[in-house]
Amino acid sequence: MSLHGHVEAAAEERSGFFIGAADSDEEDHHQLILHRANGLASENRLREAIHWFSVAGSYGPVRPEQLSTFVDCILRNFKSSAAAPSAQSRASSGDADLDCPNCASFLGEPVTVGCGHTYCKRCSQRRLFSKCRICGEAVRGDEKTNVVLCGLLDKWFPEELKKSKTLREVDELCRIKHFKEAVSLATKVIQSDSETTAAVRLSRAEAYMALKQYCLALEDTEFCHGSNCSAEALFRKAMVLHEMGQVDESLQVFLQCLAVDEDFPCAKRQVEKILCDLLSPDHENVKVGLRETTQNTSPHLRSKALVAHAQAQPQSPVQRQHQHQVRATSAHHHLDNEEKRWESLERPGLSRAHSLRVHGYNCVEEGLKRVYSAPQLGDQDKGSLLKRKLSVSDTEPCVVDRGNSKHKKGVTKGFRQQTAKTKICRSVPEDLLDPSDLECSLCMRLFYEPVTTPCGHTFCKNCLERCLDHTPQCPLCKESLKEYLACRRYMVTTVLDMVIKQYLSKECAERTKTHLEETKELSDLTKNVPIFVCTMAYPTVPCPLHVFEPRYRLMIRRCMDTGTRQFGMCINDPQKGFADYGCMLIIRSVHFLPDGRSVVDTVGGKRFRVLSRGMKDGYSTADIEHLEDNKVEDSDELQRLQELHDGVYEQARVWFQNLKIRFHNQILQHFGPMPEREADIQATPNGPACCWWLLAVLPIDPRYQLSVLSMSSLRERLVKIQHILTYLQSIPNN
Structure with missing residues (x-):
């Protein structure tokens, strides 16, 4: 479909939307339109997204955070033609030295973030990144200085740490709004050290901007374009241009900043704010512009003014429907005009000329006022302006020329070459190495x-x-x-x-x-086996545990760390501490609760007999030997054993089916359904699973259960269970 066809379809869709929703709440219109606009932006349909975000602005305020998807769409289009280098590649080896992965400067006052990577305090406090440059993990941003590493760097590289602290002093002066003092201190640092990092100049640029000395601020940002802080330099330059009222140019530079480093949260927030101002007619200055242009501009704006006036008066259903038809017709004209503007924008050289307009601007340090281009625009023209501002054929960076261009270009070129060549390789002085540190x-x-x-x-x-x-x-x-x-x-x-x-x-x-030796000692499943003294456990039967005692937290964690994922479970014994027989539990999963407690999902494994007892870090341990059933070799005896098993299984099935529904459901919830009948009753060392499931669910004393657990004869175990079932079935089921 041609662009014109898309425009007509969009107009028809919007017309139907407004007529069909004539009696709906205005807020619903707003949310639906925003949802539509975000959907188009996520599909990279920039032109249509711009239009629908403009429409959303006419129904209510569009908040900056609602434009995140829109900004991503714009950035994708911008980067597809700009082909800017990514900041990630620059920091890919940031964990191999003592430099900050973000700005590539000396770590100075190091801050370790949640993923384990370390950044300089300046980058962390200024929130110059929201994701780790190395692994991409989200960063909280409120971590404190790494005490151990800071002490080591102070001992090994005192001069470099001193420079870092001086830079932090400049930033602190800016934070408390002592901008003149910040400029003075930063200038002294720059004059005294020819190899000073770009970060000092960028901090000074921030102070210059606050003092409205815009030319000097821009000069510092231009000096830093080729440095490791190129993204921050672009951001600072864009902020200066924005303060000067050059919103068009600042938006372009903000996008260049994001093209260099897409994870620059401050730049993205600024782009969202600028777009929000352009799209929202609720902005006070925009309302003035709308009033001025409504009197003498396009039919679309005049009809919009009439609609606004009509909304203040009582309306009949017919009038409301007519109002929405007017809006739909206006939208159609608006989209036709937008198509013509896009055609003109796509003519060769036009976008290029637009991007170079900034070369000729005159810098006036005092008396500059913040002037938006948006307030002089009606709603119809804002979409066109926004498309012009976001023209993706503009691939050249905005460079500000303030005279003496030869000299300044030479200085910048020299700084870029110096930055590219000088990569300080620091080595820790051997005489200062002390393992105790x-x-x-x-x-x-x-x-x-x-x-x-x-x-x-x-x-x-x-x-x-x-x-x-x-x-x-x-x-x-x-x-x-x-x-x-x-x-x-x-x-x-x-x-x-x-x-x-x-x-x-x-x-x-x-x-x-x-x-490794300590870990190996903990991984032996017969020597010093950790024992959880709590309840009865049985082979193949689930045993969920709530772990809250510190000693058992440690025990469970060690079982996980060593890879065994097993520990013994025994019931308490007043004289010995725990019983002579137990069952190994295999950890299937651990769910940690926020306060440190955990819910551990385990299932029974091998049975064991305790040979000796011990203690380790507060929990019990034991040397054990595993138990196995004695196998029946004689075929006749095996046949009789099979018949006994089948009889007990059928008796158990009948008992389970005749239980009251409440008890029946409780057993299913805690232990699951009764295991299926097994073809080979001697296939495993512990015998059929149904025996252990029955032993777990039958209401009998734990000591009796323990005696059955310790048996190595399947016949004896089946006889015991048969006696219990016969007794339970003889009791009336009330």
């Missing part, structure tokens, strides 16, 4: 899988988990870690792990060896 404060050993909490303290992963079993607080500063515990994502701090493996390889190997 990298010891866990809980186990007093070299970090193994170091994990940093949101409060900035670092511990071995296992040590931290054990502490959180007892209390959801940091072991050092006592700050609440409830949210951290609820997520249970204890990610290794990659920088510290890299430092240990690279510079303390011998000590790391010894620490790893010790850990």
